[in-house]
Amino acid sequence: MKSLALAKEVINASLAGRLLSASRSRLASRLRGFLRLIRPVNSTMVGLAVVIGMLIASRGLLRVLTLDVVLPGFITGFTLSAAAMSINDYYDRDVDLINDPSRPIPSGVVKPVEALMVTVALCALGLAASLSLNVYCLILASLALAASITYATVGKTFGLPGNAMVSFCVALPFIYGGLALGNLDPVLLVFALMAFLANMGREVVKGIVDVVGDAARGIKTIAAVYGRAVAAYLATLFYLLAVSLSALPWLMGAVSVYYLPLVAVSDAGFIATSIKLLKDPSREKARQAKQEALVWMLIGLLAFALGTNLT
Incomplete structure (x- = not known):
């Protein structure tokens, strides 16, 4: 009887270990999926472009680049870029079944509604960060967001004009950095x-x-x-x-x-x-x-x- 009880404990422990391992694997897969959704490398580059715009506008006077200016600037660039990536994947989920089925949404790692929730959260954070700088930054951030949404919904069907919408958003961070310091x-x-x-x-x-x-x-x-x-x-x-x-x-x-x-x-x-x-x-x-x-x-x-x- 003791041997049977011991065997049951071993089996239960083994099953629990496998379940825990599987759970961790699914969690890691989900996290990777959300990271791929927002394309952190691209979004970091946009955030850096804002900071570089600030550097240029400051003419190298690093003392004017305080954390309360640089951090909201970077956050705006990163989050709005990440939101644009997320909403684009949401609207591209059907065509990605053909072009790139390994993307987070067509692969099933991220649900479409989750991508929308991520987009809304990122937009809210980015716009709030821009408002903390000045109203001109908020206006420019809102224009960039509007262009991103327009591209994801209808703009890309127009080909080159759609490409211009995306590139417009890529170019804006430098201007945004200057606006943050009031020097274009x-x-x-x-x-x-x-x-x-x-x-x-x-x-x-x-x-x-x-x-x-x-x-x-x-x-x-x-x-x-x-x-x-x-x-x-x-x-x-x-x-x-x-x-x-x-x-x-x-x-x-x-x-x-x-x-x-x-x-x-x-x-x-x-x-x-x-x-x-x-x-x-x-x-x-x-x-x-x-x-x-x-x-x-x-x-x-x-x-x-x-x-x-x-x-």
């Missing part, structure tokens, strides 16, 4: 335009990656309407336009010499990515080019930060 320095417009052009190129490349699902849904991307080769040439044009502006902040005397090495790496990266994409505008190469562009944009951000901070 002209070089902020240059950085914003560079970000706009670089992201336009990346959005066109994303159209190559998603061409099958987009065509099925009637989304008129350049790749879906004119073909992958034309999309590759247009993306390259946008990248080269962004690169052509990269020396302007230096010529304007707005950045230090420390800006040049990193921005040169970013420029070379965009050119190399463009060459590879022109040679082979396949979905696989486009997916690689899309990820590479994010790296070059991040290096460009670091160049802005380093050059401005040390001016």
Whole structure:
């Protein structure tokens, strides 16, 4: 009898251990799903762009960049970008069954209603953070949010104009950073335009990656309407336009010499990515080019930060 009782205890303990392990695994999977939903790398870059805009507007006077200014600025950029990612995945859940079934919603890791709840919470936090800075920041944040929602609901069906909506939101953080400090320095417009052009190129490349699902849904991307080769040439044009502006902040005397090495790496990266994409505008190469562009944009951000901070 003792042996039987001991065996039952061992079995129960084993079952409890397996259940606990399975529960932890599901929880970890859910957490990863929510992180993928908000794309933390992209959202962090937007938050950093706001801070860099503040650095530029402050002209390197770090004493004016107090935590009560920098933190709400970063939070606004991060949360509203994350909200845009979440709402976009919500409306893309059907087409993602074709383009990327491993995404959190089509894979079943995150429920559609949960994505909406996350979006609402992030929007509320981002707008509250912008209001804590000033009313102009709130207005600009609201415009960015409206553009993001418009893109997710109807804007993307228009192809290039939809790409422009997204790129507009990517460029705004630099302007937002200047508004937070009450100084719209002209070089902020240059950085914003560079970000706009670089992201336009990346959005066109994303159209190559998603061409099958987009065509099925009637989304008129350049790749879906004119073909992958034309999309590759247009993306390259946008990248080269962004690169052509990269020396302007230096010529304007707005950045230090420390800006040049990193921005040169970013420029070379965009050119190399463009060459590879022109040679082979396949979905696989486009997916690689899309990820590479994010790296070059991040290096460009670091160049802005380093050059401005040390001016």
